[in-house]
Amino acid sequence: MGDLLSGQLVVATLVLGVIYGLVALGLNLIYGTMRLLNVAHGEILMLGGYLSYWSFTLIGIGPLYSMFVGMALAGALGALVYHFLCRRVLSASKLVEQIEANSLLLLFGVSIILQNVVALSFTATARAYPYLDQIIPIGNFQVTANRLVVLVIGLAVCVACILFFRMSMTGLAIRALIQRPDAAALVGIDVERVRLISFSLGFGIAGLAGGLISMLEQISPFMGFPFTIAAFVVIILGGLGNLYGGLAGAFLLAVIEVYGVALTSASMRSILLYGVFIGILVWRPHGLFGVRGAAR
């Protein structure tokens, strides 16, 4: 049992949890405020990863800087996708179910396009670059510096987002829109603007997370999909549209994944992921912490 509390596993869990947390935060923002299911979320991550990769290998700018550029560009892309595609789905669909189903198909189309545009431009080869990979001994275990950096920055971004939702007027408006979409407009919230910001911010966080991931893992045009799935697992665990529940779900899934694999074998990872996912959807469709009705 001592092995299970080893620093290696704990750090791995925390790093994975914080990455899932970021991805799920963006997905939740977009779903919560608009009921749009962004299945292209992983592709935004992938784009962020490529930006950091090329910045580093071509002009020598490290991911610590480029990921903020990635965040800005992803945010701008989000604004464009929202303005030209999603707004039409929102205005053309009368029922929430229609919005959800149509957005899923629409953004699925966007996701295929992004994957293959990148594959066409940069080939499908997986790429990686060495960055802060020196080993730091902490007590009786070792960890690469980049993992610690990812952990610190990821946590900082999560905290910043939470503060933003708690403290700022815009953050308050976003939470209001998530809670009561019909009532938000009545109290004078510019729903259109808040939606644009939420969508853009959701994409932006994903772009930034992509930069972080590129420090640790290989990137490829098709890397996004597993993250999209993991993010869906996380936000369903935490309750769709429940921002804080999503963060809790992220760490829960990280624990399940890291320790599940440690206790069985690496080939069990996908079975665990999808098994948990299906179990939750079938038995607790409103999430572990979800309020009934929040997801409807």
Place this chain on the structure above:
Amino acid sequence: MRRLPAAPLLILAGGMAVFATVPLYGSDYIIGVALTLLMWIALTQSWVVLSAMTGYISLGHAVFFGAGAYVMVLTFGVLPFWISVLIAGAATGVLALLVGYPCLRVRGPYFVILTFGLAELVKYIVINIEAALGKFGRLLMGAPSLDQLFYVILVLAAGSMVITYTVRRSRFGAGLRAIRENEGAAETVGINVARFKVLAFALSAIIPGMVGSVVVLRTTYFEPLDVFNPITSFTIVSMAIIGGGDDVPGPVYGACFLVLLQELLWANWPEIYMILLGAFLVGFVLGAPDGVQGRLAVIRRRMAR
């Protein structure tokens, strides 16, 4: 058994007769393309019975295709080909019955993601079983000829169209479409919605299972990642969306269109094909949610005026 009206039956018989002659003069390439087209028609027709009629969109129909293929692989050389095909259909139908009840309580987009997850789960389970058995890919020597496979798929495609046509015009189909429009109202007018949904799920699983069991023999090599490829599910949904509607013509239009596109592009420019596929999906969802069939219906109405 309901008697089919003459006109659609004639069209179906005519179409089948035309396709049946393909192996007589076509090269292996032509036969292959025709087989691919028929395969997608069969898969998409089956999908329509569940998803277009009830509104429960399955993004996991690859699971039935793959499970059917796996049944064939496991029984290959042990049982006669025909028996294996039938067992594959029965097995996927039973699989759908088993998972259908819990899955179909989950609605809307949750169901979409759930079906996708289910297909992936089964895929990884099969991969792990194969690994545990020490098999890393299997060779399938002595499969029936391409012509034979073609005729089986032709029959399955025709069968799938008959099923869609019959269901669409039956009491059962009326119940399914009522569920799509408003599930609460459907049960209040006396439709046993749980049973209807599960039956539709099973019905839509049988043909894909049989198709999978036949198509896996086209190549002499079995690889779980191929037969459970999620792209199969995506393609089915794309064909149905592009074709549109909840009746026989939609899937035929959708399949013809994408198979043509695939033949033109896939071999040399797979990325371009996928990009166009995505673009068509976006375009149809935004611009023509009723698909080609819906567009044609509008045009027909204008002409009639």
Place this chain on the structure above:
Amino acid sequence: MTLLRLNDVSRRFGGVVAVDGVGFSIESREIVGLMGANGAGKTTLFSLIAGNLRPSAGEIRLDDRRIDRLRPDQISCLGVARTFQIVRPFAGLTVLENVAIGALFGGSREKSMARANADAMEVLEEVGLADRAGYYAGSLNLSGRKRLEIARALATNPKLLMLDEVMAGLTPTEGADAVAMIRRLYEARNLTVIVVEHVMGILMELCPRIVVLHHGALIAEGSPQEVANDTRVIDSYLGSRQGTRT
């Protein structure tokens, strides 16, 4: 003969008691009005009878058979039909298809599509929607949708028809037409009817007997005169909300 009997039926949602120990019975061939302010529990009561909700306590009997543990489709097959206050048409299907689905299921269970369509057409004539048979249900106006709700319910061939505010939101002329139509259907189809309205005038006119709910509890029942003179009704209902309508 008693068609429907409710014994001490309650329904809680979390801490809120929407229906609180309600008991009454309805004879075959009655038209009963169910009255009460918004939130009095009328729609919840319909949902309990039709099986859309299950009671937290109490029992409901139809023809002396317990139905409170049955599913909505089973109850429909026993001859109970309801309309929804917020209409639920099968919007993407035609008006005829909507009603034909009623005829194919519920108490009718028509096996042939052709006969279901013929039956549906007949019902559409009765409710005055025959000229709209080929339109999509989603294209109807509110009055049309309310009629469609009634037509679809009727097509299931019910013994007991429960109408949930089918006149709310209609213009006075449309409302008067609807009252006449309900009376006609009641006579022609051998129905027992429960009518929910929160507008008193209509119920007084249509129903020889009225049941009044207040905060989920039954506070009065009797003839329109008795109910109108009941002090509790006046206090709880008329006092706060004049049931006038022109």
